Amino acid sequence: MLLEGTGMKVSEMLVPTLREIPAEAEVISHQLLLKAGFIRKAAAGVYNLLPLAWRVVRKIEQIIREEMDRQGGQELMMPIVQPAELWRESGRWDVYGPELFRLKDRHGRDFCLGPTHEEIITTLVKGDINSYKQLPLLLYQIQNKYRDERRPRFGLLRGREFIMKDLYSFDYDQAGLDASYNKMYEAYNNVFSRCALDFRPVVADSGAIGGKDTHEFMVLADSGEATIVYCEGNDCSYAANEERAEAVMSGEKEVAPLLELKKIHTPDCRTIADLAAFLKITPERIIKTILYTTEKETIAALVRGDREINEIKLYNTLDCVRLDMANPNTILAVTGAQTGFAGPVKLKSVRMVVDSEVMAMVNAVCGANEADQHLVNVNPGRDFEPDIVTDIRLVKSGEPCPNCGNKLLEARGIEVGQVFKLGDKYSKAMNATFLDENGQARLFIMGCYGIGVTRTMAAAVEQNHDERGIIWPPQIAPYHVAVLPVNHKDEHQFAMAASIYRQLVDAGVEAVFDDRPERAGVKFKDADLVGYPLRITVGAKGLAGGQVELTTRQNGEMKMIPLDGVVDAVKSNLRRLGHTRL
RNA sequence: CGGGAUGUAGCGCAGCUUGGCUAGCGCGCCUGCCUUGGGAGCAGGAGGCCGGGGGUUCGAAUCCCUCCAUCCCGACCA
Incomplete structure (x- = not known):
């Protein structure tokens, strides 16, 4: 190993331990890494890694290198400073938003600091790989990444500058991508096992980076920013980010005669809880109607009163760029009533996205689009027609597993890695092709695979500490x-x-x-x-x-x-x- | 970006309400003595643009304006 047999006198080391914890540190990994003399802040979300931290980073990197190389990965190094023209070509210069660190050179040309390297590597491969005989190709680097987070926090867990391993796979076709993806999935399990972390791969949403299949590798910790649900069954491996967890329809449509639609007076019942209490019914009998605006339109999203909308699912359903809850003025304009009284009946001007579960409701209650009025005996299909019916709700612990029907449990996780199948998203946008055996140009089928190295170090501290300090697993101890x-x-x-x-x-x-x-x-x-x-x-x-x-x-x-x-x-x-x- | 809070020595804090001696305390740091199995003790010492700028005042760490930085909650996010 790289650092084998290295030693140091403590009197000569830079290990500035503190007796008190700096007030700015909130989570335990941040507190301990500061107190134990591993890191010092340079700016919000930007840190110096002192000698001890750097040794840990190098060890994690070495484990990653070994596992990447074992799967046929080749290490290279790509620039941090990237020309805007590549980002314009992929379309992300405009899409990525303020999280992209942008700068100009002395001639006024636009550049950015790379938050990720799809554009660069696709351009590189496009120029130098011409034949199917050169595939598959797995290229990776371990590099500083830059994301101008709105709110950097939790020390190394969410910084604006951080170290990340990113590998990109280039394959002939979907089957090749599947194989590359499986290699990386295995490599990631090996990496995090070797780092002695308690982790779980979960089904995830692909977010702005695009693509279909994706798993996140979550280190289980209460300080984690993500919520995951997983199956309690021993035989079932279902685990998903809450954002992606599939809802299971809870049984049959109720059989009951459809009653006559009526409007009733409901003074000041603006919330589901108010309304349920006023009418002495359970929230399951109420239809919740939330208005959203996208860059294109205003839409109404409907879920059962006891459920919450999963905005990720909604966002994916709508295929929009921006999705925000509608402001009170929009609500008034669209429904004719103040916030709290929206309902789907006679709501003509907007598209309606309805959770599947709502369609099974009989004689339900919803807002009447008038102040202090609700409708009872509302029946989907009879009283309103949805534009889209699909799963748009948040799944909670206790609900059935979509895979086996056992109960789902919840946990918090720190995302330390993610594997994506990108397909031809970038090769198409940037026209990156190779010649197949028939001499025909084909688009590269790509995947990308990231590991947050500095975040992994912090996650290891979150999982391995006591009241006295850090307890490094020997594999990554400084x-x-x-x-x-x-x-x-x-x-x-x-x-x-x-x-x-x-x-x-x-x-x-x-x-x-x-x-x-x-x-x-x-x-x-x-x-x-x-x-x-x-x-x-x-x-x-x-x-x-x-x-x-x-x-x-x-x-x-x-x-x-x-x-x-x-x-x-x-x-x-x-x-x-x-x-x-x- | 919305809401809240904080900026005083390397770290943790007091002082600010009600303006006024040389700006304090604990820890750390330096010197010496002493001590040596879980952050010892004594003595001496160094270290401050009181976040920056502007104002009010005879006088500002303290009051006012403004900018900046940092943290928390939310929204957002590989």
């Missing part, structure tokens, strides 16, 4: 072991500690020697905070019996080790903790 003499003025102790440190480094272990003239407590606290997986403590008591202490950070377990067995003990303990190389 160093494996800290050697510390209890009393730096005791020459014998100090010399023995130095000797053990030297033996460890010579044996290929990554070790630090805490030679600082500090009291033992300070060194113990720092070692726990930084999170070295193992600690060798050289003290008077142990040395009297020819022994030193070996402490495991993870569980605090301490063992006495004979002086001549330290290297073996350290190696075997690292292996026991999951390290595979020593």
